[in-house]
Amino acid sequence: MTARKEEVVPSGLASALVASGALQSDWLPTFKAVPRDMFVPDRIWPGMADGTRQNPVVDRAKDPDAWLRAVYSDIPLTTQWDDGSHSGDELGKTPSSSSSQPHMVFSMLADLEVKDGHRVLEIGTGTGWNSALLAHRLGTENVVSIEFDAEVAKGAGENQRSAGLSPLVIVGDGRLGYARRAPYDRVIATCSVGEVPQIWVDQTVGGGLIVAPWGTLYGGEAIVRLTVDGGTASGRFTRSSAFMRLRQQRPELHPHDAYLKGKEWPADGDRSTTTLLPTEVGGWVEQFAIGLQMPGAFWSVERYDDGTYTLWTYSTDTLSWASADYEPGADSFDVVQSGPRRLWDETEAAYLWWEVRGRPGFDRFGLTVDRDGGQAWLDSPDHPVPSVG
Structure with missing residues (x-):
């Protein structure tokens, strides 16, 4: 060289x-x-x-x-x-x-x-x-x-x-x-x-x-x-x-099978529809804003050969899950929710909170840490980010 x-x-x-x-x-x-x-x-x-x-x-x-x-x-x-x-x-x-x-x-x-x-x-x-x-x-x-x-x-x-x-x-x-x-x-x-x-x-x-x-x-x-x-x-x-x-802070996430508990989808889930595109919640700042409001929740995607996919949302206690089926070009999407937490309803509420406030970027968010833990806020510590769960 x-x-x-x-x-x-x-x-x-x-x-x-x-x-x-x-x-x-x-x-x-x-x-x-x-x-x-x-x-x-x-x-x-x-x-x-x-x-x-x-x-x-x-x-x-x-x-x-x-x-x-x-x-x-x-x-x-x-x-x-x-x-x-x-x-x-x-x-x-x-x-x-x-x-x-x-x-x-x-x-x-x-x-x-x-x-x-x-x-x-x-x-x-x-x-x-x-x-x-x-x-x-x-x-x-x-x-x-x-x-x-x-x-x-x-x-x-x-x-x-x-x-x-x-x-x-x-x-x-x-x-x-x-x-x-x-x-x-x-x-x-x-x-x-x-x-x-x-x-x-x-x-x-x-x-x-x-x-x-x-x-x-x-x-x-x-x-x-x-x-x-x-x-x-x-x-x-x-x-x-x-x-x-x-x-030491890596999350231990349960596998998909732990949620349906041996049953086939939709198992005991409640069906509904949504107009919120599952793709809309996948951006990095969108995930951040939603995650601040939905502690103890995570997601995964199951993709199919025809371009459709299912967005799964889970609670860490394995008691709740939700699925949202995405189809390109559709106006509404099928949702199934199960458990005490209505995880897709929470996702919609968290996304709407972010959208109503002008889709803030990372620089509008802040964090305060004290002996009680951490609290995220928007624009000022006087405006803590709420939990929707």
Whole structure:
């Protein structure tokens, strides 16, 4: 591989990130000093930036040019499947570690607003690139990173030492933070959560910031930027995101068969019709808005060869389910609901709430975290998002 290729590919990514506004001038020297390729393993699965599909494995030993192009493309790179149990070339079942999309990495670092002397706690070390960027900017003594997977943590530490950086990497449960170095001026998570641990708030100084991907069980996710004030933290969502879930917060969802309980559809369900297109509830922000109002609910899709499909909605307690049959070009759609929760009725009510308020994007939503849990709101903490369940 020529030196020219190694120089041109990274500079092209830098230019694109600067042009997009993700890579700001104060982070540009760090981007150049801490190259992404030093933190990416030889075998990777490049992903589309929108998360819609995953590409086949790229092996550095077999195609070094393709590997370098992938590393310096603005895309996420899956580096581990199935918590490390997968080792083949084909895709595993669940991506469990990655190198995040550079645009997202530097957008979140911009949200973090670090300043000289700040102490930062990172949740989710991954390949080690994000905490290495922070260590270069702030000094290794000011950065602590927690990684649950010991092998992933080991690899990250090796990557960082090769780059001449050595932030403290702890193998442990990220929900617990790291009290021995607390308090922190900033906390950043590189994995998504459905609940911001109160410990993160407690280990952050007053006026400090917590930046984390936050999503609902139903779907939809965005970066939340919380300002800590005493035992509470509150702030708005800044942008859409799609991160792997914190392992201890991965939901355990029951299979379809647990709901019909051995009966054939429609089982004991009540039939009705709807004019709400099932396709309308599938957008990322739509899922987010619906999920905020429908705790304990999730969905799946069963597709058929003729272009029709069934949207299934389930309650986590296995007591309720709903099906909505989509047919292209139809004006109304058949619905069946069963159980104490009328899940399709809830879906319609949640969607209508979002539509009546002008179809708000992520940036109009916010979150407040205190010892009673978390409360999402629209436009202001004075306007909490209601539950329709």
